Amino acid sequence: MIDLQNVSKAYAAGTPAVNDMNIHIDEGEFVFIVGDSGAGKSTLIKLLLKELEPTSGKIVINGKELKKIKRKHIPLLRRDIGVVFQDFRLLKDRNVYENVEFAQIVVESPKEVRKRKVPAMLSMVGLAEKYKSYPHELSGGEQQRVAIARALVNDPPILLADEPTGNLDPKNAWETMKLLEEINKRGTTVIVVTHNKEVVDAMKKRVITIRDGHIVSDERKGGYSNEN
Amino acid sequence: MKIKTFFYCLKQGFINLKRNKLFTLASVGTITACIFLIGLFYAVLVNIQHIVKSAEGNVCIEIFFDKEATDEQIKDIGEQIKRRAEFGTIEYISPEQAWENYKNQYFAEDPELAEGFADDNPLADSDSYKVTLNDVSMQDVFVDFVNDLDGVRKVNYSESTADTLTDFGKIVGFISGAIIIILLAVGIFLISNTIMIGITVRKEEIGIMKLMGAKDMFVRAPFMVEGVTIGIIGALIPMGVLYIIYKKVIVYILEQFNGIENVMTLLSTGEVFSVLLPAALIIGGGIGIIGSVITMRKHLRV
Ligand SMILES: Nc1ncnc2c1ncn2[C@@H]1O[C@H](COP(=O)(O)OP(=O)(O)OP(=O)(O)O)[C@@H](O)[C@H]1O
């Protein structure tokens, strides 16, 4: 489903932020990507979204080689990938329902479909009653669940989460992770970038550890690497 | 793009306009001024042209032939005249016709008096060509040319006012052209800035849209709507104002200068605005599109 071959990305002359990475992720996998600040995790996410072009190497997603995707077809690639960020990135002037619906509007989904999907998604993340609330009226955990609902409402086969629990207390962090696991069980490939050692250790999933742009370990049912 | 998406983008465009009132007003104002000048210039110009044209129609050159000129020669003169670039129309006036005209003019009240000449046309040698030119500024050149032709005895012509009219028109044209170009540039600049502010305000939203797979057109259309709307409003306002002014001016001139219709006629509002209104809308819309596209190219890359 996702395949990186000898991928490097250098922002400027100097040591690359991503250095000769080889990763293969199958459909339906749940993968943690961990590593210190500055290790190159967000850069990796941006490469997958084609926000950045690799300096060298080859990235294939869903059988499509990213380098060969034309500029005007980038939106189609991105419709296959839902994204969630540490800072939620919700629209502050729109309520919960409108925020989730926004993702559907953007892909020009018809009203009948929106009316069915948005409420279904909201009840899946447990926010059905709060559909009229504005982001500032929600807790961090709730905001992140809105963001997850928004990322998934278009049914992307892949979900990328860059530090989804970075701004959350342990309880909310844990609930968010459980939600992501639930989503994975429904068939979505989930990739989570995180610093949260406890969660990673408890979840017993595949863990890829990155340091200075290199992969230093890639373990099935692993834990947060202790070498760093 | 689907119809519903189109309306969504339309709505977003209007929301942008409202959020950004001050710049919207400044842009609309500049374009209004610009298109008002274009319209004013056009209205004056077409009327001058119209008057000059009707004046040119009156400015006719009469060519008389030598007594001994043969019919062949006269025909040949006509052919040579027709080959000139500035040539407009030509009419052969036979001696009989010349006499007929003369009679009508001078013996209208005394037809019997004219009968005395009935069998002895006093204008027997006064056949002529009546020529009009399509470019009156070439009149001097043309007259010189005809004077040099064999068989030509005399060329009658009147110094026309057309020359000075066209020169004056040119100066007005240059100055107006310069002002219009400057205003067009300012208009594009202001629209472009208005849109840039819109993009800046919605930066976060645009970023999210792109990550979620919005197509370029979907992201851009609202800003395009914004630009075109500003342009079109900036065209409609001056057209409305000009229409009212123009109507008043026509009425005023007709009242002030009684009988002026015979000397010079002005074009009707319909004649002027059937061209001017669509042109203004195209210019306004065009400024809007150019202004927004310039900005989006700079600030809305995927
Ligand atoms: N736009 C940029 N221009 C230049 N250098 C950059 C840019 N973005 C990131 N970098 C550099 O690339 C390296 C990797 O950055 P990246 O954001 O991928 O790290 P990260 O693993 O996500 O870190 P964190 O855990 O703090 O989010 C860092 O050294 C960073 O300074």
Ligand SMILES: [Mg+2]
């Ligand atoms: Mg990061």
